[in-house]
Amino acid sequence: MINGGLTHLLQLKRAHKRALQLFADAVVLLLSYLLATLLAGGDVASFALPGFWLSILIFVPVSLLIFVRLGFYRAVVRYLSIPLLMTILTGVLASASVLLAAVNMMQVPLPWTVAPIYGLTAMCVLGGLRITMRALLHRHPIEGRTAVIIYGAGKSGRQLLGSLREQSEFIPVAFVDDAAELRDSDVGGLRVYDPARLGRLIQIHGIKVVLLAVPSASRAERREIVERLEKLPVRVQTIPGMTDIVTGRARVSDLHDVAIEDLLGRDPVPGLEPLMKGNIQGKVVMVTGAGGSIGSELCRQIIQQEPQTLVLWELSELALYTLNNELGEIAEAQRLDVRLVPLMGSVQNPRRMASALERFGVQTIYHAAAYKHVPLVEQNVVEGLRNNVFGTKVVADAAIAAGVESVILVSSDKAVRPTNMMGxxxxxxxxxxxxxxxxQSATVFSMVRFGNVLGSSGSVIPRFRQQVERGGPVTVTHPSITRYFMTIPEAAQLVIQAGALATGGDVFVLDMGEPIKIVDLADRIIRLSGLTSYRLAPGAPHRGPAAPKDKSAGDIAICFTGLRPGEKLYEELLIGEDSLPTRHPRIMTASEIHIAPDALDELLDEILASCLMQDIAALRRMISAAPIxxxxxxxxxxxxGAETMPRPRLARTAAE
Known part of the structure; x- marks a missing residue:
């Protein structure tokens, strides 16, 4: 019944709410006057005097007018604050003064203590009513609101609580925190519980969502928290940074699922400043493929190392436009003295590349431009080879001719014993x-080889999330398939430092940690969405009328679709068996076989000729025979290709 009344009140128009407040305050002032008269020792007979009621007709309307002028009714009760309470105190003092003047004017025989007692009573009742209404409104489960638990009762958790109370989507019911000194205390009106009691709290309150508010925790600590939460039947979400919320760049309602870095990531090793700045500070730096996942992050980190000029080489107009604007805003906000040069172009264009290197005096090149999606390159072999191989040759030749100091190739673990054309x-x-x-020795060339990066374009993580949002199924190619994963910022930082370690012809391998089973990753994403998974047998139909309809085994199906053309069950980082450590704990150097330059030129000439002829069969034979x-x-x-080419149409005759 109380909830129904509150809902009705909240649905009233603002003018009606103010009129109701005015009426309620008038009643409070009247009752406070009557109570103060009795408490001050006044005679009950005073109530029968005409002057007593005339004084009421004077001070109540005047007091309400004062309240209006002070802004009592402009403030929203739900957002009651200390300044509003001070305004109430000011209004009550003014009202008590008006009461005293009205009693004297009407010559009502009352003790002088009536005014201060009235003021104290009115202050307690007016403030108390508003505080009570605020508490009821904050606890009122408006239809459509979701009860949530906040994990973390520190500063960020308290700020989150205040922000959630100002919007209508979530209603916080409790805190949990790992800090023993906070447990069983009240923070912002909510009890703080031991995380061990989460399961019970979820049952009691019907919790569907847990919000993480632990921005100061290390990645290892966050991963430990996430691993604990993923066992519970709740969706785990986190909030934007509080700086973004306060500055207006993000809203608390912009909640998002736990970043995949919290599942797979590791605490980053701080960059070694000499290595971070070695090829960048005060120099002219070019990034090819600047608009891609790795290329754009390289640019974000390079700009922080104070290059003189950053040349953004990108084929996609939209990607280049977006990145150039982003970097420009960063440079302006941080007052970085960096010249940005956005160049559209293909790495397969030798004249444009040579002109750019000469015109801007490029000293360092990070070559990230490549076609990297295995299935697409398998379906478009010629363009994959021309862009990835001959584009790299164009960059290398132009760099040597222009006297570039360093060229760093962003390579891939798929280059090791490749089973696909991309590798x-x-x-x-x-x-x-x-x-x-x-x-030659004037230009130092090096290659940095690593595995999958989290959140890159075409990454499996966003696809899994989309499939979960659609209700499944989540598709995995094989039950045993594994991959290495690394965050984009960590990969970019290590690429920069590896390049500074190079002496010429080096192949660097990044420490990727342990490989992850993709099906386990799918399981975790489903669980963190508050759902359960079940697995279909390999080859079982997952779409159409033959797909299973009974979901008693779980909410989201995981089905196995089979390895795609060229796909491996697992990836490797080394061709040989040995790797050597470097100055950086997560960068190793490998001694790999190479082909004599003249022999390589002959092979590339043959590959290019077959590319021009679109002879896919010849390309496969040629590359299979090469020592790679x-x-x-x-x-x-x-x-x-020959196997997929449509039958040729007969040529039309002149008569046709």
Missing amino acids: ASKRLAELVCQAAALR GYRPSGPTADLL
Whole structure:
């Protein structure tokens, strides 16, 4: 009944709410006057005097007018604050003064103590009513609000609580915190509980969402918290940074699922300043593929190292426009004296590349431009090879001619014993850089090899999330498939430092940690969405009328679709067996085989000729015979290859 009344009050128009407040305050003032008269020892007979009621007709309307002028009714009760309580105190003091004047004017025989007692009573009742209404409104489960628990009762948790109380989507019911000194205390009107009691709290309050407010925790600590929460039947979400909320760049309602870094990431190793700045500070730096996942993060970190000029080389107009604007805003906000040069172009264009290097005097190149999606490159072999291999050759040749100091190739773990054309193209690109290093010594070439990065374009993580949001199924290619993962910021930081370690022809391998089973990753994403998973047998239908309808085993199905063309069950980082440590704990150097420059030139000439002829079969034979370890896993999937080419149409006759 109380909830129904509150809901009705909240639905009233603002003018009606103010009129109701005025009426309630008038009644409070009247009752406070009557009570103060009795408490001050006044005679009950005074109530029968005409002057007594005339004084009421004077001081009550005047007091309400004062309240209006002071802004009593402009403030929203739900957001009651200390300044409003001070305004109430001022209004009550003014009202008591008006009461005293009215009693004297009407010559009502009352003790002088009536006014202070009235003021104290009115202050307690007026303030108390508003505080009570505020508490009821904060606890009132408005239809559609979701009860949540906040994990973290520190400063950020308290700020989150205040922000949640100012919007209508969530209603916080409790805190949990790992700090023993906070447990069983009250923070902002909510009790703080031991995380061990989470399961019971979820049952009692019907919790569906837990919000993380622990921004100061290390990544290892956050991962430990997430691992604890993923066992519970709740969705785990986190908030934007409080700085973004306060500055208006984000709202508390902009909640998002736990970052995948909290599942797989590790605490970053601080960058070594000499390595971070070695190839960048005061220099002209170019990033090819600047608009891509790795390229854009390289640019964000490079700009912090104070280059003289940053040349953004990108084929996509939209990606270049977006990145240039973002970097410009960063430079302006942080007062960085960096010149940004946005250049549209393909790395396959030798004249434009040579002109850019000469025109701007480029000293360091981070070559991140590449086609990297395995299935797409399998379906578009010629363009994959031309961009990844011959684009790298264009960059290498132009860099040597222009006297560039350092060229760092962003490579891939798929270059090791490749089973697909993407991996083969990246291994050939490595060989191009190794040959360039052997031909001369003025330009230092190096290659940095690592595995998958979290959150990159085409990453499996966003796809899994989308499939969960649609109700499933979540598709995994094989039950045993594993991959290495690294966050984009960590990968970019290590690429920068590896380049500064190079002496010429180096192949650097990044420490990727332990490989992750993709099906386990899918399981965790489903659980963190507050759902349960069940697995279909490999080959079982997951769409259409034959798909299973009974979800008693779980909410979201995980089905296995089979390995795609060229896909491996697991990836490797080393061709040989040995790697050596470097000055950085997460960067190793490997001694890899290379091809003599002249022999490589002959191979590339043959590959280019077959590319020009669109001869996919010849390309596969040629690259399989090359000493790069390429072993295709099946027939070509190229959309223009022999196996997939449509039958030729008969030429029309002149008569037609």
